[in-house]
Amino acid sequence: MTVVALDLLIYWQHRLLHINGLLWRLHRVHHSDTALDATSALRFHPLEILLSMGIKIPAVLVLGAPPGAVLLFEILLNGFALFAHANLGLPSRFEHLLRYAVVTPEMHRIHHSVLREEHDSNYGFQLSIWDRLFGSYRHATRDAPESFPLGLSTFRMAHEQTLSALLIQPLRSAD
Numbered sequence: 414m415t416v417v418a419l420d421l422l423i424y425w426q427h428r429l430l431h432i433n434g435l436l437w438r439l440h441r442v443h444h445s446d447t448a449l450d451a452t453s454a455l456r457f458h459p460l461e462i463l464l465s466m467g468i469k470i471p472a473v474l475v476l477g478a479p480p481g482a483v484l485l486f487e488i489l490l491n492g493f494a495l496f497a498h499a500n501l502g503l504p505s506r507f508e509h510l511l512r513y514a515v516v517t518p519e520m521h522r523i524h525h526s527v528l529r530e531e532h533d534s535n536y537g538f539q540l541s542i543w544d545r546l547f548g549s550y551r552h553a554t555r556d557a558p559e560s561f562p563l564g565l566s567t568f569r570m571a572h573e574q575t576l577s578a579l580l581i582q583p584l585r586s587a588d
């Protein structure tokens with residue numbers, strides 16, 4: 414129950430990060446990665462991590478969630494984050510079945526499309542049901558899955574991808 418409730422919470426937190434202009438400046442540090450692999454799952458601005466903790470800790474207290482369930486959620490969340498960002502090609506029939514239950518790398522790649530209407534979809538981290546339930550599910554990209562550009566239309570230069578540039582990226586004007 415705790416795992417499902419926290420997964421729903423971070424689905425909506427993720428949507429909020431895309432909707433609110435100031436929060437998007439923090440979250441777009443993650444989205445400005447122009448190539449997806451498991452390291453992308455670790456690329457978040459420190460202020461977004463603090464914000465996430467500031468939402469999750471009160472939620473755990475309100476839910477009265479047992480420590481073991483919170484630990485299980487965190488283990489699953491990190492495992493699924495690595496999986497969803499991994500540069501993996503799953504057999505398509507298996508992938509289509511799997512995405513009825515959980516977020517697959519192909520499903521999450523769409524969330525990293527350079528096109529706004531595509532990166533404003535597939536917000537889920539673990540269960541894929543939230544996107545289907547709340548109307549944000551997108552099955553495929555406009556272009557072929559292996560050829561659509563990832564990242565953002567801005568912040569694509571090598572000097573904009575350094576650690577220091579990423580840390581101050583939220584201060585730069587929105588794209």
Ligand SMILES: [Zn+2]
Nearest residue numbers: 427440444524
């Ligand atoms: Zn996002």
